[in-house]
Amino acid sequence: MAISKEMVSESKYNVIKSLEYYLNATGNEIHQFIKRIEDENPENWTCGFADELVPDFKKMRQENKDNEPF
Numbered sequence: 876m877a878i879s880k881e882m883v884s885e886s887k888y889n890v891i892k893s894l895e896y897y898l899n900a901t902g903n904e905i906h907q908f909i910k911r912i913e914d915e916n917p918e919n920w921t922c923g924f925a926d927e928l929v930p931d932f933k934k935m936r937q938e939n940k941d942n943e944p945f
Contacts, residue, residue, distance in 0.1 A: 878918045887920040890928055908932055
């Protein structure tokens with residue numbers, strides 16, 4: 876059974892707002908994370924927030940830190 880576009884859109888909105896509120900995600904981080912999720916599979920917005928999406932966001936954030944110039 877396919878996930879409806881409305882459900883994906885609602886989940887995306889909720890994930891983004893939660894990342895901004897709980898992890899103080901910046902606009903650049905949000906844009907990067909959107910690209911990361913949607914390049915893989917847009918239905919991933921409906922994955923578990925705490926057990927899948929937050930760890931992936933934190934991984935992306937750490938990758939960004941690791942790639943910062945000194």
